[in-house]
Amino acid sequence: MTFEHHLNKYAELIVRVALNIQSGQTLWINAPILHPDLVRLISRKAYEAGAKHVHIEWQDEISTQIRYACAPDEAFNEYPSWRAQALTELAENNGAYLWIDADNPELLKDIDPARISANSKAAGPKLLKWREHMSAYTMTWSIVAAPSEAWAQKVFPHLDGEAAIHALWDAIFHATRVDQADPVQTWHEHNAVLRSKREQLNAKNFHKIHYRAPGTELTVELPPHHIWRGGSATNGRGGFDFNPNIPTEEVFLSPHRLGTQGVVRSTKPLSYQGKLINNFSLTFENGRIVDYTAEEGYESLKAMIEIDDGAHYLGEIALVPHVSPISSSNLIFFNTLYDENASNHLALGRAFSTCIEGGTSLTKEEQIQAGLNDSLIHVDFMIGSADMDIDGEHADGRIEPIFRKGNWAF
Numbered sequence: 144m145t146f147e148h149h150l151n152k153y154a155e156l157i158v159r160v161a162l163n164i165q166s167g168q169t170l171w172i173n174a175p176i177l178h179p180d181l182v183r184l185i186s187r188k189a190y191e192a193g194a195k196h197v198h199i200e201w202q203d204e205i206s207t208q209i210r211y212a213c214a215p216d217e218a219f220n221e222y223p224s225w226r227a228q229a230l231t232e233l234a235e236n237n238g239a240y241l242w243i244d245a246d247n248p249e250l251l252k253d254i255d256p257a258r259i260s261a262n263s264k265a266a267g268p269k270l271l272k273w274r275e276h277m278s279a280y281t282m283t284w285s286i287v288a289a290p291s292e293a294w295a296q297k298v299f300p301h302l303d304g305e306a307a308i309h310a311l312w313d314a315i316f317h318a319t320r321v322d323q324a325d326p327v328q329t330w331h332e333h334n335a336v337l338r339s340k341r342e343q344l345n346a347k348n349f350h351k352i353h354y355r356a357p358g359t360e361l362t363v364e365l366p367p368h369h370i371w372r373g374g375s376a377t378n379g380r381g382g383f384d385f386n387p388n389i390p391t392e393e394v395f396l397s398p399h400r401l402g403t404q405g406v407v408r409s410t411k412p413l414s415y416q417g418k419l420i421n422n423f424s425l426t427f428e429n430g431r432i433v434d435y436t437a438e439e440g441y442e443s444l445k446a447m448i449e450i451d452d453g454a455h456y457l458g459e460i461a462l463v464p465h466v467s468p469i470s471s472s473n474l475i476f477f478n479t480l481y482d483e484n485a486s487n488h489l490a491l492g493r494a495f496s497t498c499i500e501g502g503t504s505l506t507k508e509e510q511i512q513a514g515l516n517d518s519l520i521h522v523d524f525m526i527g528s529a530d531m532d533i534d535g536e537h538a539d540g541r542i543e544p545i546f547r548k549g550n551w552a553f
Contacts, residue, residue: 154184166193234276247293251417267519337374364402366514397494453518465549487527492518
């Protein structure tokens with residue numbers, strides 16, 4: 144198969160499965176300027192699927208780097224209201240949003256973390272309504288990826304620029320199952336498997352989850368009336384399914400914000416806002432981080448945790464089998480979208496209101512009372528390995544295996 148054939152199938156998968164574009168929808172694409180061919184394919188296929196408008200917002204990582212290096216400090220305390228209003232209007236009108244990630248994992252490695260943190264704090268309140276629509280699935284959205292030379296070179300340091308890009312494209316096509324005969328049908332089948340896993344977990348109604356692995360001894364309490372999610376999601380307005388992430392291998396939920404105890408150690412690097420954080424550990428008491436270490440990127444880890452009070456608590460736990468296309472590639476992607484789907488992971492910060500019964504109808508204060516966390520951030524980090532065992536504990540104290548040696552035990 145030619146590269147062009149695979150790229151066409153990738154665009155088809157994005158439009159028909161990731162976004163599942165409906166007649167009359169408006170699509171907003173946040174796209175790197177490196178990939179006009181992919182964006183044009185997606186645009187054409189979206190219109191063919193019935194989209195009314197396709198709006199493209201081009202991004203250039205070099206311009207982003209220049210801004211962080213050269214703009215005055217006060218620029219990072221502001222966020223454009225017009226952009227926030229446009230995104231909120233898109234959500235309120237049941238639009239679709241696609242982010243094509245091609246970021247250099249170390250784009251901002253020489254930038255003061257305080258600037259990055261200030262920018263996140265400024266954006267948070269402005270984007271609150273939009274993010275609420277995303278977390279409640281009252282709009283359609285998805286994240287996919289495409290290579291940049293810097294990212295490809297990080298994943299394949301032994302290859303020159305062009306060869307590294309081709310190798311990363313091949314890895315993306317494999318991880319997203321685009322290299323299979325009918326990726327759209329394959330994803331419908333894969334989503335059915337993930338739906339089966341989450342239904343089994345929901346039926347078990349565990350009270351706590353216990354993690355054991357080298358450097359990790361962690362217990363996480365689950366809120367009453369919790370709901371495991373994973374794979375496809377259902378648009379709350381239109382009733383149709385879409386995939387917020389492609390690829391995805393996870394089944395996830397939001398834990399009780401005050402119920403995490405113990406120590407957890409990362410197993411893959413975390414690329415956070417253009418900086419790498421590596422070999423780090425977090426210690427929790429009564430849900431809150433009380434200590435943390437990092438061999439690389441300590442200041443970035445500190446800035447992330449200190450961005451607000453909610454960043455000290457978990458907003459997500461996710462189960463991912465060690466045997467999966469991404470994990471089996473034996474690659475570290477230095478990209479959360481991919482690395483989180485090779486490994487069990489946790490997320491600091493904002494919880495998902497859809498992960499408890501009736502959660503989307505609760506006020507923010509009611510969600511917190513129900514055990515859900517709130518924060519400006521939601522940052523996934525990887526903790527899984529072939530050595531990880533996970534148990535579920537029932538309310539009566541009975542223990543049941545969920546994972547053994549990194550894979551499903553049922």
